[in-house]
Amino acid sequence: MAMMEEFKKFAMRGNVVDLAVGVIIGGAFGKIVDSLVQDIIMPPIGKLFGGLDFASYYIPLNGQAYNLPLAEAKKAGAVLAYGNFLTILLNFILLAFVIFQMVKIINRLRGPAPEEKPAPLATPEDIILLREIRDSLKRP
DSSP: OHHHHHHHHHHTSHHHHHHHHHHHHHHHHHHHHHHIIIIIIHHHHHHHTTSSOGGGOOEESSSOOTTSOHHHHHHHSOEEOHHHHHHHHHHHHHHHHHHHHHHHHHHHHHOSOOOOOOOOOOOOHHHHHHHHHHHHHHOO
């Protein structure tokens, strides 16, 4: 039973719960960015490259025909699916940029970090002795 208590203590820590929430929100946000790339950004780019779905661009490596859909070309043998890779790469870049902007905004809303005042330096011993001498000379 001690292991269950230890696990409960670990799982209920603030950091673990925050991480879980972040992963769930990040997964949902990733789907939004994926849809943005797949449904909004890539169709015009595909139109520029001949009106095809850009994610289906590939180079056949086993002598497949170029006019096959990507799924059928993969069934026939190895392909270099550069269009799909570029789509996923663009997806990642957009996601990273949006997260960067979100972190920047959150940091701005939090305000500047409080500056820690440096600890006062210890007074050197010779200064302390000189002050004691001064104070003893002032006394009548």
